Amino acid sequence: MKITLGEMRSAGVRGLIVFCLRNASHNVILGRDAADQWPDEVRLSDLAPRFVCKACGKRGADVRPGSEPTIAAVVLPAQRE
16 A cells, blocks of 8 residues: 555654665664655655665665564574574
8 A cells, every 4th residue: 555654644653664675684764854854745655766775776665654673674694503
């Protein structure tokens, strides 16, 4: 479901979690100050192609409402034994 930033804000969510399309462990949590730069009518899906991953250079992202890391945001690489 495509939601606008205004709908997200009216639900009480003020931050965004942005995941790289190539590697979900490349992610950033944007707080209220960063997320509030866009107007209410902007859809999260409109923002997705604007992001470029600083780790790998891939353009595009999966943008989700939230300010707490999800499982995908904290997956660690397998450790060698």
